[in-house]
Amino acid sequence: MKKIINDVNLVEDQMIQGLVKAYPQQLRKLDCGNVVVRTEKKQGKVALISGGGSGHEPAHAGYVGKGMLDAAVAGAVFTSPTPEPIYEGIKEIATDAGVLMIIKNYTGDVMNFEMAGEMAQMDGINVKQVIVNDDVAVKDSLYTVGRRGVAGTVFVHKIAGAKAEQGASLDEVQAVAQKVIDNVRTMGMAIQPCTVPASGKPGFELTDQEMEVGIGIHGEPGTHREALRPADEIVDMLLDKILADLDYAGHEVAVMVNGSGATPLMELYIVNNHVNDVLTQKGIKIYKTLVGNYMTSIEMAGFSISLLRLDDEMKALLDAEADTPAFKA
């Protein structure tokens, strides 16, 4: 294992410290575990909390700030945070307007967030939740009943965050978050595995000629493994699966070409070149494109494509102001 770290036991702590020190005007870390909150609490606004295992940086703490999240909770690498820090996060950000939990569909995350939500409700905090399950690759997986929640989560943060910032009620914010979930689909692939620091070994192995198609954001197996093909053919394969899952015809979409952590931007742009051509050819109008590292898997090399079917409300909320370390609009 070759990493620029100090100690496998300090990775999560030092990473969160380093993030908060980079953006002290916007971010503050709670004393109880790796919970990052906005420095300025906005009274009367629905508060948004998300999180999950570490290793997906900039998700989720990089999306804490104006127009997106109020708190993010980071567990150990690829491990769900326990209910306690989630509960502390909820208490810290809760307002009279209530709290929305945005949970990626992984068994541990769902269980621990729900437990934390129940603890907060016993304190009289109004807590609701949505569960993101945008990955079309596999139905059930290593860590999931049902579809996995992956890069599409960032669209949920952005759009629900903008709705909350406008003063919408908890029901309204939950409804628009659910609308994003209902309209976003993602699929990914990888050519190089990642290594959880505490394990010291790659989570899987690929030969120099192989790629894993439909891979999860923890390196979980996807649909199949095959010989690496040209970028355009990979894009065709992923888009076929996404477009077969939801009817995008005649809709405007937001596109996210998301890098897995070690993928050079050069390759992500090459991927987007063909994504754009294919969608244009199919008459699907692209309203906005995001290309970059939004939901990573440590130093995995690969990418995912997310397509969000838009309506006027989601378009306006996607364009609304956001000022977070990792997402500005």
Next chain:
Amino acid sequence: MKKIINDVNLVEDQMIQGLVKAYPQQLRKLDCGNVVVRTEKKQGKVALISGGGSGHEPAHAGYVGKGMLDAAVAGAVFTSPTPEPIYEGIKEIATDAGVLMIIKNYTGDVMNFEMAGEMAQMDGINVKQVIVNDDVAVKDSLYTVGRRGVAGTVFVHKIAGAKAEQGASLDEVQAVAQKVIDNVRTMGMAIQPCTVPASGKPGFELTDQEMEVGIGIHGEPGTHREALRPADEIVDMLLDKILADLDYAGHEVAVMVNGSGATPLMELYIVNNHVNDVLTQKGIKIYKTLVGNYMTSIEMAGFSISLLRLDDEMKALLDAEADTPAFKA
């Protein structure tokens, strides 16, 4: 070589196409080579042009937009663009206020930009230039007489771009660009090489235990090679060299922790954690911190630290609005 591409001969073209298709409101590609310009030309404003070899994405085309560059010219990977496309770029963006060329100090870049500048001057365009040479690692290098120009270039784009946007004259924009150059120092390291697509082989080799210290952004040798050490010790080593080169005592600084392309954000945040501690301990006040992939080397794994000594003018210009694909403020 394992890459998500279609054809080694199409990498630069498809990458630039993919970038421009992602941001069509902001970017336009000229027909003559890989020259990217702003869609809206601002008359009366000093126009800024930069560029160099491809492989440093998002540099430089990702910095084209409001408050930064007016044009970026991309050569083949790690190869200077020829004078012709630079000249075409200058002609496209030139206004009565003149054009500033921001050149990284590499022999080929300096020669070709200067030739293009002379061609444009023969057309009556007022062209001036600055040469960025922020890398403290080595004095002369494989491709350079004098110091290399590396990640500090992004500060020059940002601050000179803001000055131009405010309506300053060509002399004033050149002066503030030179002030940034005089006050910024950078040093980097790597644990994993990168592969130029057309060559198909890594530019250098490192064992599982080795790192290259003081490496250039094309993988050129640095000061030395040694066993990989904990992140904090690497930071100490790089900061020692930077702080010995310029007197930062009592000044406010902007910090850039720049990833080389395949370095996970997790590691960059861990690096920043110690950079912040060391500077704070030395009484050097941090005004702003940037952590991310700003000037990469394809899929090299490693990072550089840049420190910019600030005054009130540079602080205001650093904070001024910027709206480009890769840098928003």
